[in-house]
Amino acid sequence: MDNDNIDFKNLWKQQIVSKPNLEEFMVQLNKFKKAGLKTYWITNAVLALTSVFLVCIWVFYQPQFTSTKIGLVLTILTMVVYFVVYNRLLKPSLYVGVVQSNQNYVQGLITIKKKQQFMQSTMLSLYFGFLTVGICLYMYEYTRFMSPVTTMVVYGLTIAWSALNWLYIRPKQMKKQQLIIDELITKSKEIRVDSVDDEME
Amino acid sequence: MDFEQLYELYWEKIFRLCMGFVNDYATAQDLAQETFIIVWEKQDTFRNEANIGTWIFRIASNNCLRQIEKQKRIIKTDLPPNLAEERSHSLEPQILFLYKCITDLPETDRIIISLELEDVKQAEIAKIVGLSEANVRVKIHRIKEKLTKKFKENGQR
Numbered sequence: 001m002d003n004d005n006i007d008f009k010n011l012w013k014q015q016i017v018s019k020p021n022l023e024e025f026m027v028q029l030n031k032f033k034k035a036g037l038k039t040y041w042i043t044n045a046v047l048a049l050t051s052v053f054l055v056c057i058w059v060f061y062q063p064q065f066t067s068t069k070i071g072l073v074l075t076i077l078t079m080v081v082y083f084v085v086y087n088r089l090l091k092p093s094l095y096v097g098v099v100q101s102n103q104n105y106v107q108g109l110i111t112i113k114k115k116q117q118f119m120q121s122t123m124l125s126l127y128f129g130f131l132t133v134g135i136c137l138y139m140y141e142y143t144r145f146m147s148p149v150t151t152m153v154v155y156g157l158t159i160a161w162s163a164l165n166w167l168y169i170r171p172k173q174m175k176k177q178q179l180i181i182d183e184l185i186t187k188s189k190e191i192r193v194d195s196v197d198d199e200m201e
Numbered sequence: 202m203d204f205e206q207l208y209e210l211y212w213e214k215i216f217r218l219c220m221g222f223v224n225d226y227a228t229a230q231d232l233a234q235e236t237f238i239i240v241w242e243k244q245d246t247f248r249n250e251a252n253i254g255t256w257i258f259r260i261a262s263n264n265c266l267r268q269i270e271k272q273k274r275i276i277k278t279d280l281p282p283n284l285a286e287e288r289s290h291s292l293e294p295q296i297l298f299l300y301k302c303i304t305d306l307p308e309t310d311r312i313i314i315s316l317e318l319e320d321v322k323q324a325e326i327a328k329i330v331g332l333s334e335a336n337v338r339v340k341i342h343r344i345k346e347k348l349t350k351k352f353k354e355n356g357q358r
Binding site for chain 2: 008009012013014015017018019020022028029032095097098100101102103104105106109187190
């Protein structure tokens with residue numbers, strides 16, 4: 001087919017382009033850097049405040065039972081581990097492999113996403129599991145003096161909250177990750193299938 | 202070449218590549234901006250292993266491919282919403298149609314044809330995408346055929 005009559009290159013280059021001047025771009029760049037730092041500090045402040053709060057409970061309420069202390073330690077540890085792992089390992093990097101060819105980059109993304117998915121599903125299971133056990137142990141000392149009905153309500157609500165996390169939030173997170181991986185795999189296959197088709201001709 | 206020169210030389214090319222990928226002015230602007238943020242962050246790691254154009258186009262095309270992974274855009278440009286539309290209205294229908302046709306192609310094809318239209322050599326395109334040069338040549342030929350057919354069917358000649 002004759003392509004010469006349509007000058008695609010000429011049409012392509014007529015696209016209107018608005019280019020921010022370099023100063024405007026640098027403002028955006030700094031905003032981006034600051035936004036990253038802000039998230040980092042907020043995450044860590046939340047972790048620190050929660051831990052301080054739990055330590056305060058320990059200091060001011062002087063729990064007597066070992067179960068309460070184990071519960072508190074377990075809850076604090078769970079949060080610390082989760083936040084550390086989340087910050088360090090799950091944080092998606094904008095730059096990993098970005099200077100490789102498209103084919104290698106997409107392959108690399110799949111590997112990273114699979115690792116992240118494994119980490120996230122394992123971590124989420126451990127997080128919710130330990131948190132529930134920690135809270136239940138912690139509550140034991142205080143619910144002992146409550147009426148059986150109140151105890152049941154308190155534990156019922158806690159377990160319902162855990163069930164919601166376990167049965168709704170956890171699968172939802174995992175499904176989201178899986179969708180991303182599936183789309184990336186499809187994309188990677190498209191590149192490969194296309195090239196195999198071409199080689200065969 | 203320093204960052205300022207790179208920015209001046211490549212912004213328009215990168216913007217058009219992103220526009221060919223998404224056919225949306227504001228998104229293309231965001232993608233171009235993200236590309237240059239990565240270029241800024243990565244500029245020290247460039248060691249002439251490829252020519253600088255290949256290097257930047259790789260970053261830009263990978264950033265486009267990575268779009269799906271992002272739930273939110275990192276940066277939203279401050280372009281007023283109507284402005285982008287006004288810009289497209291002022292363009293000739295043929296240009297709009299070309300960009301629309303390119304966005305309808307599979308993702309790798311969008312990248313390949315955009316680079317070809319930017320006058321990037323086929324050997325370089327092969328390095329950017331990760332296919333053989335022969336493969337790229339065949340693909341470009343096919344894509345141009347497809348585009349010509351669409352233009353003819355749509356009476357855009």
